[in-house]
Every structure is written in structure tokens, then in C-alpha cells.
Amino acid sequence: MLRQHEAAADTPGGMEGLQNRWYNAVVRSLNLTSAAFQLLQPSFVVPRTDLGLWRYGQEIPQRSLTANAFDMSLDRFFDIYAAVVGQLNFPESCFKADIGDDTYEAWTAYLATLHPQPSAQQLPSLFLVWAMINAPTVANVGQQDLAEIALIGSAQAALEPYAGADGQPAEFGGSYAQLIQSLAHGITTSFSFDSRTASGDVSGSWTGGVDTVSDGLWSGAVPGNRQSLLFSRSHVQASVGVSGLVTWPLTPGPWYDSSIFATAYADPATPPWPDPAQPAWDAVFGADGSLPRVMASLAVAKGIDATVTSDAVYSPLDQAIIETFAPLGLWPFYLPSGMAQTTVSFGPSSGMTIRTVSAPGTPVVLGGNVQAIGPFLGVGAG
Numbered sequence: 001m002l003r004q005h006e007a008a009a010d011t012p013g014g015m016e017g018l019q020n021r022w023y024n025a026v027v028r029s030l031n032l033t034s035a036a037f038q039l040l041q042p043s044f045v046v047p048r049t050d051l052g053l054w055r056y057g058q059e060i061p062q063r064s065l066t067a068n069a070f071d072m073s074l075d076r077f078f079d080i081y082a083a084v085v086g087q088l089n090f091p092e093s094c095f096k097a098d099i100g101d102d103t104y105e106a107w108t109a110y111l112a113t114l115h116p117q118p119s120a121q122q123l124p125s126l127f128l129v130w131a132m133i134n135a136p137t138v139a140n141v142g143q144q145d146l147a148e149i150a151l152i153g154s155a156q157a158a159l160e161p162y163a164g165a166d167g168q169p170a171e172f173g174g175s176y177a178q179l180i181q182s183l184a185h186g187i188t189t190s191f192s193f194d195s196r197t198a199s200g201d202v203s204g205s206w207t208g209g210v211d212t213v214s215d216g217l218w219s220g221a222v223p224g225n226r227q228s229l230l231f232s233r234s235h236v237q238a239s240v241g242v243s244g245l246v247t248w249p250l251t252p253g254p255w256y257d258s259s260i261f262a263t264a265y266a267d268p269a270t271p272p273w274p275d276p277a278q279p280a281w282d283a284v285f286g287a288d289g290s291l292p293r294v295m296a297s298l299a300v301a302k303g304i305d306a307t308v309t310s311d312a313v314y315s316p317l318d319q320a321i322i323e324t325f326a327p328l329g330l331w332p333f334y335l336p337s338g339m340a341q342t343t344v345s346f347g348p349s350s351g352m353t354i355r356t357v358s359a360p361g362t363p364v365v366l367g368g369n370v371q372a373i374g375p376f377l378g379v380g381a382g
Contacts, residue, residue: 015223015331016213018232021198022332023065023211026366029191030245032299034205036369040069040298042219042334043364050169050176057172057250061295061370064212065205069365071214075290078170081256082159083279084264088152090271095145099131099138106134107142120150148263148272155257162255171253179248183302183363186244193238206370217322219329219336227318231331231352234312238332244302247369250295262377285373296371301364304333308354319346330354333364 019039027034038061045052058076061067096104110130111117118126124147131139161168174182203209215221216228223232252258264272268281284291308331314322326344327337333356335342340358347353358364374380 013233015216015228015232016211017200018195018236018331019066019213020200020202020211021195022193023202023205024200025191025193025198030189030242030299030366032367032369034202036206036296036371037299037367038064038295038370039066039367040365041066041215041332042069042329042336043304043366044069044335044339045176045363045365046070048176048362050171053176053179054169054172054250056295056298056365056368057252058170059295060291061293061368062212063207063210063292065202065207066211066213068214077252077291077294078162078255080279080284080291081252081261082162084284085152085155085257085260086159087274087277088156088260088264088272089274090145090149090152094271095142095149098145099135099142103131103135103138103142107131110134120146120153124150151257151260151263152272155260158255158257170255172250173248179246179300179363180361182246182248183244183300186246186300186302188241188243189245190239190241193236193240195234195236215331215334217331218325219334221325227314227322230312230314230318231310234310236308236310238306238308240307241305242301242366243304245366246300248298248300250297250368258377262379265373265377266379291373293370293372294376295368296376297369299366299368301358301366303358303360303362304356304364305358306333306354306356308332308356310352311350312352313350314346314352319352322352326354330356333358335362335364 023037023039024034026032026039027037056069058078060073060075060077060080062073099107107127107130124143127146128139128143131142135142162170202211213223216223216225217231221228264281265285267273268285270277273281279290283289323344326342328334329336329340330342330344331354333340335356335358338359339362340356342354342356345353
């Protein structure tokens with residue numbers, strides 16, 4: 001459930017309240033920013049391949065401080081981009097209308113004398129030089145039109161290797177192997193967490209306080225189940241060691257042209273958008289559009305070693321249930337068996353201790369930095 005939190009006193013209890021406090025502790029301790037950071041849970045790359053890593057760039061982040069990394073959105077960044085760019089068009093008739101019939105005839109006659117014929121990328125500067133002598137009043141508008149035509153053409157050509165069922169996958173940043181190499185040179189740090197002293201006020205974050213918490217104590221658990229409520233309402237403390245921490249950019253690959261996408265965002269008119277457009281500008285960039293924001297980068301660690309304690313009283317049945325589901329991954333990283341070694345122990349009368357140590361060679365994706373589409377494209381405040 002989405003809720004707006006306006007002050008620390010209004011911070012909810014249960015898993016959402018605990019998660020808000022954990023969010024603030026992670027952001028503060030790892031020098032991240034609440035203006036962009038989103039926690040990703042569970043915190044691992046699957047599959048451990050290029051495609052598994054690039055999937056983070058494909059996802060359209062929801063407006064939430066916590067996101068389920070495997071709650072896949074229906075839309076993909078590449079698909080949205082390709083649908084927009086693939087339909088952009090600047091008809092020759094518009095260029096002709098902008099410079100006038102007589103100038104257009106003179107220009108095309110001049111082009112016919114050139115051998116070899118200039119490329120689309122050469123035409124803007126060529127027209128500017130020609131028009132400054134022959135049609136100075138339309139030199140700038142003509143040059144701008146031809147530049148947009150060339151930009152659209154080159155952007156659409158860049159998409160061709162990725163088209164169809166046999167097209168190559170859309171890249172975002174470096175490869176999985178390069179990420180592993182980068183983690184070897186990341187920073188090592190540690191931090192502690194105390195649910196009684198950590199601030200739960202997230203109203204100043206990029207979501208305005210909205211946080212959707214989908215998991216309880218273990219991965220897949222309902223946040224409101226008995227064991228999750230016992231845990232989240234108790235005094236929770238954590239000691240976390242992080243090794244090889246890096247910021248990993250999810251820069252779109254050679255299929256992507258930031259200039260043409262920024263043009264499409266900034267100019268909803270026809271041209272460059274066709275009439276009718278499918279999808280239309282509003283359907284992509286509007287208030288309820290399919291691309292409100294993107295995942296610009298990830299915070300990834302080579303490994304984590306976390307010890308979490310709770311002072312709640314867990315009945316024998318509670319203990320048995322928690323031990324049964326622990327292999328699925330426990331709060332706050334939800335690393336399952338095979339991705340981490342997780343041990344759970346209980347005190348003689350109360351208390352629980354969870355230790356999670358990520359498996360060697362298993363990158364831990366702590367979260368990502370979300371950017372509104374406007375700033376991402378360098379247009380407006382978003």
C-alpha cells in the first residue's frame with residue numbers, strides 16, 4: 001500500500017516503518033542520496049550474465065523507495081525508445097514548406113550537380129553555406145530541418161541490428177565480466193543500524209515518502225504475517241560489512257541516441273512526431289506516461305557480511321517457520337541459498353540472530369539511482 005509520510009512522528013510501523021529506517025541508514029552510511037536512491041530487493045543479479053545485468057537498465061522504476069527487483073514491469077526502456085524513435089519523421093514536404101518552393105527548386109538543382117552525392121549528415125552544413133549566398137533568410141531554418149532529418153535517419157539505422165526476434169540484445173553499460181573486474185577495486189566499508197535511533201522520516205526523498213514494501217521477514221513473505229510483525233516491531237539492530245562497493249552506470253548502448261530522444265521529448269509537435277502517433281507523446285512522456293523515470297546506475301558490492309538481531313520473543317512454532325523459509329533469503333538483502341550462507345539462531349527465552357554472508361563471486365546489488373526522464377535527457381527539471 002502506498003502511503004505519504006510527512007514527518008518522522010507519522011512513520012508507519014511494521015515492515016514499512018522498519019524499511020524506511022533501513023533506507024535512511026543505507027543512504028547515510030554509503031554516501032548515497034535520497035534524491036535518487038532506490039533499494040532493490042532481493043539484492044542479486046539473475047542470471048549472472050550480461051542480460052541479467054542489463055535487465056536493470058531495461059526496467060522502468062516504480063515510484064517507491066523499495067522495489068522488488070524481480071517484479072518485472074510490462075514496459076521496457078528499449079521497447080519504448082524504439083517505438084518512439086522508429087516512428088519519428090521529418091517529411092521532405094515540411095523542409096520544402098520552410099524554405100519556400102523557389103529556394104527548394106534551386107537547392108535540389110544545385111544538389112544534382114554534385115558528384116558524388118553528399119550524405120544526409122553532410123547536407124545541413126552544405127545547405128547553410130549554399131543558402132547564406134542564395135537564400136540567407138531561410139539558411140538557419142533549412143539547416144535545422146536537414147539536421148533533424150539526418151538525426152532521425154541515423155537513430156533509426158542504429159536500431160536495425162536490434163530489430164526482430166533474431167536481433168541482438170540491447171546493451172546498458174559494460175558487461176557482467178567488466179562489473180566483476182570493477183568490484184575488485186571498489187571501496188570497503190561498514191556500518192551499523194539501530195531501529196530505535198534511525199530516522200524513519202523519508203518525506204524529503206525523491207518519492208516524497210512513498211515506499212511500497214512487498215516482502216516480510218523472508219523473501220515472498222507477506223509483510224503483515226505474524227513472524228514479520230514480531231520482527232519489524234522489535235528492537236532490530238544490524239552490523240553490516242560491505243566490500244568492493246562501486247557505482248555501476250547503466251548507460252544505454254550504441255542503439256541509443258540521446259539527441260533524438262531529447263528532441264522527441266522537448267518537441268511534441270508534428271514533425272517530428274507523426275499524426276497520428278503510436279505511441280503518442282502523452283502516452284510516453286505525459287504525467288501518466290510509460291517512461292516517467294529510468295534507472296541510471298546501480299550501487300553494487302562484491303560482498304556483504306551482515307549480522308541482524310531482534311529482541312522479540314519467538315515461539316517454537318515461529319522459530320520453526322522462520323528456519324523453514326530462511327533459505328529463501330531474509331531481510332534486508334533477501335539473498336537465497338546458493339547466493340549466500342544464512343544462519344539463524346534463537347536465544348533461550350527471546351531474541352533472534354541472523355547472519356548473512358554473500359557467496360564468493362556473487363555481486364550484491366544494494367539498489368539503484370533513479371532519474372526522472374527530463375533530467376536524464378537534459379531537458380527541464382523533470
